Amino acid sequence: MDNKKIEKISRALSDANRIAILQQFKKKKDCLYCAEVNDLLDLTQPSVSHHLKQLVDAELLLPQKEGRNLKYVLNQQVLDDYITCLNDLKE
Amino acid sequence: MDNKKIEKISRALSDANRIAILQQFKKKKDCLYCAEVNDLLDLTQPSVSHHLKQLVDAELLLPQKEGRNLKYVLNQQVLDDYITCLNDLKE
DNA sequence: CATTTATATAGAAACATTTGAATATTTAAA
DNA sequence: TTTAAATATTCAAATGTTTCTATATAAATG
Numbered sequence: 001m002d003n004k005k006i007e008k009i010s011r012a013l014s015d016a017n018r019i020a021i022l023q024q025f026k027k028k029k030d031c032l033y034c035a036e037v038n039d040l041l042d043l044t045q046p047s048v049s050h051h052l053k054q055l056v057d058a059e060l061l062l063p064q065k066e067g068r069n070l071k072y073v074l075n076q077q078v079l080d081d082y083i084t085c086l087n088d089l090k091e
Numbered sequence: 092m093d094n095k096k097i098e099k100i101s102r103a104l105s106d107a108n109r110i111a112i113l114q115q116f117k118k119k120k121d122c123l124y125c126a127e128v129n130d131l132l133d134l135t136q137p138s139v140s141h142h143l144k145q146l147v148d149a150e151l152l153l154p155q156k157e158g159r160n161l162k163y164v165l166n167q168q169v170l171d172d173y174i175t176c177l178n179d180l181k182e
Numbered sequence: 183c184a185t186t187t188a189t190a191t192a193g194a195a196a197c198a199t200t201t202g203a204a205t206a207t208t209t210a211a212a
Numbered sequence: 213t214t215t216a217a218a219t220a221t222t223c224a225a226a227t228g229t230t231t232c233t234a235t236a237t238a239a240a241t242g
Contacts, residue, residue, distance in 0.1 A: 003110050010104035015230085019094050019101075022180050034189065047231055049190060068188050068239040076181050086174050089113050090167050106200085125219065138201050140220060145199095159209040159218050 001081045009082050012058035017041050017051050022060065025074045034070040092172045100173050103149035108132050109142050113151065116165045125161040 012018060021037055028036070038048050052072070055061040060079065061072040103109060112128055119127070129139050143163070146152040151170065152163040 003107060003114075006110055007105055007107055010101050010110075011229095013101035014098055014105050016094060016098055017230095019097055023094075025180065026182075038188095043230095044232060045189075046191080046233085050230075053190085070189065074180070079177060079181060083174050083177050086170060086177075089116065089165070090170060091117075102199095108200095129218095134200095135202055136219075137203085137221080141200075144220085161219065 001085050006082065006085050009058045009060065009078070012054045012060055015051065015054075017043065017048075018055055021051065021055065022074070031064075031071045031073045034072070037072075092176050097173065097176050100149045100151065100169070103145045103151055106142065106145075108134065108139075109146055112142065112146065113165070122155075122162045122164045125163070128163075 013022075020040065021032070024032055024037070024040055034048075034052065037052060038045055041048055041051070043051075052061065052063075056063055056072075058078075059075055062075050064071050064073065104113075111131065112123070115123055115128070115131055125139075125143065128143060129136055132139055132142075134142075143152065143154075147154055147163075149169075150166055153166050155162050155164065
């Protein structure tokens with residue numbers, strides 16, 4: 001993972017609303033629907049859409065179209081790769 | 092570690108110059124001098140000072156005054172706590 | 183096919199971050 | 213104790229981010 005990617009993921013994680021979205025995955029078992037995120041956050045729909053876009057662009061979330069709905073799954077691989085980079089900062 | 096802290100650390104990590112500073116610790120053994128960071132980055136001294144401040148405010152770096160010099164050590168504990176929070180996002 | 187539902191995009195206002203020039207502060211050295 | 217060196221602060225310009233309103237697109241339903 002190069003530094004541009006580390007930067008992008010860090011930026012995606014640097015917002016209270018986006019952290020809340022990611023933490024919501026612990027409560028829902030495997031996936032989160034777009035509409036559920038709209039309910040979760042105290043923001044308008046376009047603002048939520050913007051935040052989800054940041055997380056998808058950073059590849060922390062993987063979007064899956066289901067008819068006219070959209071669901072997201074957490075990309076554990078990217079999260080693991082990011083954590084590995086952070087661990088590499090040590091020693 | 093609360094969400095405000097996660098947000099602050101993430102933001103500190105969301106800049107190419109600050110990532111470069113942290114990575115420089117791998118090359119130097121235990122600490123980095125302020126003047127070394129000035130040499131490392133292609134920025135004016137006040138800009139470097141600004142970036143170091145962000146890292147110190149996030150507690151990723153611990154500053155130690157040595158006469159009129161200033162050296163930094165990496166705060167491995169904070170980095171570990173942050174990584175733990177990221178790991179908690181999974182499962 | 184017209185309507186409704188779900189999500190995205192455009193554009194603008196508000197706010198935050200980054201950067202550098204100028205200057206201040208602190209400490210060592212002459 | 214004046215001068216030089218290292219770092220910090222102030223301020224403003226440039227840039228980037230967040231949020232909203234309004235509108236567009238896409239897909240399902242009647």
